[in-house]
Amino acid sequence: MTSDDTLSPVDALAQLAFLVHGVLERRATEADLSISQMRLLGILRDREPTMNELGARMVLDKSSISGLVDRAERRGLVVRVPSSTDRRSVRVRMTDAGRELTHRVERGFDADVLALLAGISPAQQSALVSGATALISAEARARAALADAG
Amino acid sequence: MTSDDTLSPVDALAQLAFLVHGVLERRATEADLSISQMRLLGILRDREPTMNELGARMVLDKSSISGLVDRAERRGLVVRVPSSTDRRSVRVRMTDAGRELTHRVERGFDADVLALLAGISPAQQSALVSGATALISAEARARAALADAG
DNA sequence: TATTGTTATACTCTATAACTATA
DNA sequence: TATAGTTATAGAGTATAACAATA
Numbered sequence: 574m575t576s577d578d579t580l581s582p583v584d585a586l587a588q589l590a591f592l593v594h595g596v597l598e599r600r601a602t603e604a605d606l607s608i609s610q611m612r613l614l615g616i617l618r619d620r621e622p623t624m625n626e627l628g629a630r631m632v633l634d635k636s637s638i639s640g641l642v643d644r645a646e647r648r649g650l651v652v653r654v655p656s657s658t659d660r661r662s663v664r665v666r667m668t669d670a671g672r673e674l675t676h677r678v679e680r681g682f683d684a685d686v687l688a689l690l691a692g693i694s695p696a697q698q699s700a701l702v703s704g705a706t707a708l709i710s711a712e713a714r715a716r717a718a719l720a721d722a723g
Numbered sequence: 724m725t726s727d728d729t730l731s732p733v734d735a736l737a738q739l740a741f742l743v744h745g746v747l748e749r750r751a752t753e754a755d756l757s758i759s760q761m762r763l764l765g766i767l768r769d770r771e772p773t774m775n776e777l778g779a780r781m782v783l784d785k786s787s788i789s790g791l792v793d794r795a796e797r798r799g800l801v802v803r804v805p806s807s808t809d810r811r812s813v814r815v816r817m818t819d820a821g822r823e824l825t826h827r828v829e830r831g832f833d834a835d836v837l838a839l840l841a842g843i844s845p846a847q848q849s850a851l852v853s854g855a856t857a858l859i860s861a862e863a864r865a866r867a868a869l870a871d872a873g
Numbered sequence: 874t875a876t877t878g879t880t881a882t883a884c885t886c887t888a889t890a891a892c893t894a895t896a
Numbered sequence: 897t898a899t900a901g902t903t904a905t906a907g908a909g910t911a912t913a914a915c916a917a918t919a
Contacts, residue, residue, distance in 0.1 A: 582836070585852050591744070597740075624877070625876085637911070641908095697853070704843065705735040787886070789903080809895080
């Protein structure tokens, strides 16, 4: 055991990703939610998308979305509402129960990540966060440029 | 469209985690491997553990390990070898084919992460990497302390 | 005809419980 | 008896293909 002092940049980011991902997974599991269900609920926080739009956003097949929404609906976390403009179409809306559960998981996750950050110095914290923010915006810009070109 | 400029620290780390995790998942999927199979192969890179040890390391039930190893073995990526000291016990060894496939995925992943890093300034790169490294060691220390106490 | 969504089917991943074979 | 591992079974998550209803 030693030896995170010799991490390559790639390993450092990979381990960080697994660490944070694992923290979210643990908090979600506490609430009997999978990462997929959390993603779904996160999207529904401020939207009421069709099944189709959900598939595009989550990059999942429509049949996968059907199953995901089925299970969430069975638990009372979301409801399907008929679209007013296209009778083939369905919109997915989060219920109050879904919102409450989502908030609960998010609060736990926030606390965990803040606790992780508290383990390093304030200077390191701001270096990490500003680096992460920069990387995310750079990637978003690159993706937008690709989408434009493509 | 806009707006990674107002990320909270927690959101910044969460988005970074999803970004890096997604990159690995995409590269693994290219090679028809799941994240779980990649974890398994990663562990076998420099070890020949028993099923039991694998379960402890991956924090999975032994029956899950059985299935994971079954599928990897069916693809020729690992082999089960009888333990020389305990006839109940089995050791898992990566094959050359497994090693080759693992390396291929790792090379792709490394290239992707380095490309991401190349999108931000050298100063931001080193801030991010040293912050990540610090966080990982702090967490490892905290976990070790807990294990000691517990 | 094309699109929206569901269903049937299949495979991976995970867990629990029951089992076999050693120790 | 206890431990190492497998098998049977079940449920979530994912995809492909076939289908129904609507556009």
